[in-house]
Amino acid sequence: MYDYLIVGAGFYGAVCAHELHKAGKSVLVVDKRSHIGGNAYTERTDGINVHKYGAHIFHTNDKMVWDYVNQFATFNRYTNSPVANYHGEMYSLPFNMYTFNRMWGVITPDEARERIDEQKREYIEQAAAKKGVPVSEFEPENLEEQAISLVGTDIYEKLIKDYTMKQWGRPCTELPAFIIRRLPVRLTYDNNYFNALFQGIPTGGYTQIFENLLEGIEVRLSTDYLDPANRASLNEIAEKVIYTGPIDAFYGYELGTLEYRSVRFDTEKLDKPNFQGNAVVNYTDADTPFTRIIEHKWFEFGLDEAGREIPVTIISREYSHKWEPGEESYYPVNDEKNSALYAKYREKADSDTKVHIGGRLGEYRYYDMDTVISRALEYCQEVLK
Numbered sequence: 001m002y003d004y005l006i007v008g009a010g011f012y013g014a015v016c017a018h019e020l021h022k023a024g025k026s027v028l029v030v031d032k033r034s035h036i037g038g039n040a041y042t043e044r045t046d047g048i049n050v051h052k053y054g055a056h057i058f059h060t061n062d063k064m065v066w067d068y069v070n071q072f073a074t075f076n077r078y079t080n081s082p083v084a085n086y087h088g089e090m091y092s093l094p095f096n097m098y099t100f101n102r103m104w105g106v107i108t109p110d111e112a113r114e115r116i117d118e119q120k121r122e123y124i125e126q127a128a129a130k131k132g133v134p135v136s137e138f139e140p141e142n143l144e145e146q147a148i149s150l151v152g153t154d155i156y157e158k159l160i161k162d163y164t165m166k167q168w169g170r171p172c173t174e175l176p177a178f179i180i181r182r183l184p185v186r187l188t189y190d191n192n193y194f195n196a197l198f199q200g201i202p203t204g205g206y207t208q209i210f211e212n213l214l215e216g217i218e219v220r221l222s223t224d225y226l227d228p229a230n231r232a233s234l235n236e237i238a239e240k241v242i243y244t245g246p247i248d249a250f251y252g253y254e255l256g257t258l259e260y261r262s263v264r265f266d267t268e269k270l271d272k273p274n275f276q277g278n279a280v281v282n283y284t285d286a287d288t289p290f291t292r293i294i295e296h297k298w299f300e301f302g303l304d305e306a307g308r309e310i311p312v313t314i315i316s317r318e319y320s321h322k323w324e325p326g327e328e329s330y331y332p333v334n335d336e337k338n339s340a341l342y343a344k345y346r347e348k349a350d351s352d353t354k355v356h357i358g359g360r361l362g363e364y365r366y367y368d369m370d371t372v373i374s375r376a377l378e379y380c381q382e383v384l385k
């Protein structure tokens with residue numbers, strides 16, 4: 001009999017497993033995939049650590065979480081600075097003085113501010129009139145209103161509107177404002193995509209973090225907990241279950257299906273050392289069917305483990321689409337309808353004394369890795385009290 005069965009070997013599951021094992025609990029981890037690491041899993045090919053489930057750039061403001069992950073890998077100095085390609089016009093991201101200079105030719109922060117305010121004012125006057133509220137009381141209620149309030153209409157039209165439509169499959173007017181608030185807007189010449197104090201990529205990839213977290217712990221791969229052939233017997237061999245998969249799948253979708261966006265990666269090896277000159281290039285126009293291209297080697301400055309330059313490169317085109325049952329769930333769609341359905345599932349989960357449901361999919365939240373880790377640590381602290 002195990003003290004804990006942990007379903008899922010991603011960050012939430014692996015951190016829980018590590019902490020509980022360290023505290024003397026017996027732990028069994030199962031994962032339906034043939035590898036550990038969840039979506040953060042990386043696989044080394046031709047000396048390049050390929051982010052198999054999309055780019056993972058570690059960033060956090062939480063010193064405790066930063067110190068925690070640094071026990072399991074050495075992080076490099078990578079700073080995410082994606083560029084946007086809009087019909088061949090290249091713009092720096094996040095929205096900063098380089099972006100404003102390219103868009104409008106402005107040079108000083110005052111000039112940029114003036115441009116943004118002018119476009120914002122015009123938009124808000126019309127939007128407020130439509131809603132029948134005074135301009136002073138206008139509050140952005142969706143992604144379009146929020147984006148234009150932050151950066152004006154030109155940037156919205158070229159860099160946000162169509163990219164977001166491709167990513168989420170619905171117009172910005174039907175998406176929550178918080179999605180765009182993930183991105184900093186700066187009146188400085190600073191291309192750092194994140195505002196985080198700590199940032200980097202584990203040298204040698206992410207998989208080692210999970211190998212280290214799970215050292216000494218029994219892990220069964222290619223084992224699907226939700227498969228009726230496994231579920232009852234797995235439940236029987238543990239006192240408690242920590243489940244980190246989609247919460248609606250846990251309950252057999254009995255209250256309805258939560259919506260997700262899924263992503264398909266079209267990965268290709270090219271016989272040249274440099275394809276796009278940057279790890280991440282976003283395609284922000286409507287005509288290009290993919291949202292971005294990742295060139296994996298640049299997360300580690302184009303060098304292999306021995307510090308040698310790599311003569312080839314590996315790229316992944318990223319296509320976003322509506323999730324269908326059986327596919328990998330990536331992004332929760334946190335609109336009102338889905339949030340209300342999630343709340344019902346959460347109520348069921350919270351009344352279960354044997355099973356705890358947590359993590360990005362278990363909590364149906366657009367979490368970054370650092371938040372997942374701190375949620376897992378908080379949970380373990382609570383149960384080990």
Ligand code: UDP
Binds near residue numbers: 093160167180182
């Ligand atoms: N976004 C955009 N244009 C870009 C990059 C991002 O409009 O070039 C918007 C888009 O709505 C996206 C959101 O900002 O969903 C958050 O972007 P982020 O890069 O944080 O998404 P992630 O890397 O988590 O997929």
